[in-house]
Amino acid sequence: MKISDANIRAILISTFLSIITAATILFKFIERESWLNSFYFVIVTLSTVGYGDVVAHTPSSKIIVIILIITGILAIAIGSQLIFDRIIKFQLNRTTLLPSNPLDYHDHVVIAGYGAKGRRIAEIFRDRFVQVIIVEKDIERAKLAEYSGFEILRADITKPGVLRILSLDRANAICLLLTNDSATIQTAILARSFSEDLRIYAEISSLPTYDIIKFAGVDRPISQVDFLANVIRSHLYHYGIQLLHSPKSLILQEASFGIIQVHDENDGEEFLKQAYPIGSFSSRLNEFYLTAGTSSTIYSNPTEDCEHVLYAMKQEALQDFDKSLRGMNPIPHDRIIFAGYGEYVNATLNRLEISENEEIIILYEDGDNVAHITDSRYELIPWNINTARDLLDEIIDDKDLVICSFQDITNSLYLAVNLRDLNRGTHFIQLVPYEYNIDAFVKVGAEVVLAPQLIIANAIISTYTQDNQIPPSLIFTNGHLFEHFVQDNDPIVGVQIKKLVDKKINIIYIIDPDTQEMVEPDMNYRIQFFDRVMIWVDHRPTDFVQA
Incomplete structure (x- = not known):
């Protein structure tokens, strides 16, 4: 029969108390001391202190002292271990203890x-x-x-x-x-x-x-493979100027404005006069940099890695702007080269509108992965790192688009370095397993680096905002940009804007309720219930954020 921890503790405590009682009685009669002195002697001996004011004089007493010292040492060792175990167990289980009643939360x-x-x-x-x-x-x-x-x-x-x-x-x-x-x-x-x-x-x-x-x-299953394939597809057919969300979805999500990504300042120049500058954007790092001032200030001073500028445009102006974009042609690429073959590539190929004259090359690591491919439009080439340099020199042309998802990250890095050294104007998108891999590929020249953490976050948040009919979020590696309709229970109500900056919450614009114009806020303004604001929350560590 298994003995419980409580019974073990009870047995140990009973044994210890019995030894103290028996030793006190024996010392009382052998040494002929008072009950108080006898008890005092037992406690001092058990604790191994030994002040020397009361000592054993007879052989019988000395035997008792030896037993007490051994008992005291064992008691201290066992007791310390029990206390230590209890502390550790408490720490481990502190958050595991389930409340007896459901948590008192709503809309969480x-x-x-x-x-x-x-x-x-x-x-x-x-x-x-x-x-x-x-x-x-x-x-x-x-x-x-x-x-x-x-x-x-x-x-x-x-x-x-x-x-x-x-x-x-x-x-x-x-x-x-x-x-x-x-x-x-x-x-x-x-x-x-x-x-x-x-x-x-x-x-x-x-x-x-x-x-x-x-x-x-x-309700909403999110497949990393499926969503990432759509992201890759958007990079295959990108434009010099893009509206990041459709006007229809913005209306359904009750957004006051849409976000425009500009690569070529000559495209849509007339329409951009109606837009409001926000900041610069690096697609390679997927980072956004908030920039105050006029549109000319933003255009003239982009950072080295920021090849795009973001604008906000009011809902009323978006319809005409969207129509003008439909007449534009996407930035061209000559061929699509997939370096690596797996679920991502297969899902992407299934979503591409591939014309008969579109040339697609697949560099594969494992022949078994591509054995089922029979489409004659796909040229299959085995990848061998020992001969890869010569292969790339032979097949890579100007304006090729390379999408790399090699399973072995060494192959991916080798490919990236050689594409940079060949310097043929090749566009390069890299898929990485973790966010901490991003910097390495950016440094060797990847134009876009995609990590699953950001992809899944985008997918779930995008779906959530659509379901709840609230304005969409733009999620970057270093922060989060969104429009917010202030509610009475929001923690920012009544707080000065300059105080929010200390918390890395930047109010970029406030939408005037009368004119619906986007106004740069006064830093002393206190956020009010029913305000509509554009917010940038910086996720970088405080040391890297300039207030």
Whole structure:
């Protein structure tokens, strides 16, 4: 029969007290001391202090002293270990203890998983003043979430008891960013049972799960492969000037303005007179740099990495502007070269409107991956790093577009370095597994570097804003740009704009309620309920942010 921890502690304490009692009685009669002196001698001996004011004189007493000293040492060792174990157990379980009642939240968003993607999504929701609850079973990630200021529940979200206390019947949404599709499906089914109105967003790792998971109650399955393919496609057919969201979607999302990305200042020059400057944008780093002043100031002083400028244009002017853009031709490229073949490339090829004369080259690492490709328009070339330099010198031409997704990052870096050295005006897009890989590829010349964390964050936030009919977000590696309709419970209500800057919240424009013009705010102005503002939240560490 297994003895519980409580019974073990009771046995140890009883044994210890019995030794003290027996030793006190024996010392009383052997040494003929008072009860107080006898007890004092036992305690001093057990604690191994030994002041020397009371000593054993007889052989019998000395044997008792030896037993007491050994007992004292063991008691201190065992007691210290028990106390230490209790402290560690308390620390480990402090966030694991589930509340007895459901959490008292309304219109909150639950994020299951606080990895790189969960962290980014949680930041974006917090920027938009949405209450976020993080559920994470890993202790280190849970500590990181708590340190970052989020409400954290350290638990396994696949358990019904955990879902029960998250107040899902009052929640706005739940985002499932779990390690496998099976856990996602199981959790989605359980979450749906708590609320039919709950919006469930879930990342799925394989395309076949996409259709299946809808039957589990997931309103918005997000496939990294699928969404990334659409992002790549947008880079294949880009323009000198682009409207980042369609006028129709902006109307549905009740946005006051749309964001325009400008590469060539000669395109749309007349329309840009009606636009408001925001800042400079680097597509390579996916970074935005807020710039105050007139449009000419922004155009004349772009940073070295910023090849685009962002403008805001009011809703009324967007319709005509959008019509003018449709007559423009995309920036041309000669051929598309996929370096590496996998789900990303396959999904992208399925979404491309490939003409008969479009030439596509696939450089593959593993022949088994491309064995099923039979389309004669695709030229398949094996990649060998030992002969790669000669191969690239032979096949790369000016204006080729290279999209690299090699599984081996060494192959990707080698390709990037050689494309830079060949210097043939090749456009180069790199897919990387983690955000920390971005800088290395930017330094060797990649025009665009895409990481899954940012892709998934964009996908979920974009879908969330559409579902809730709120203006869209633009998510960058270094921050977040969006329009916000101030609510009475927002933490920025009544706060001076200059105080918000200290918190890395920049109010770029306030929309005048009478004229609907975008006005640069007075730094002493206090944000009011019902204000419409354009906000830039800087996500860089404080040391890198200039107020």
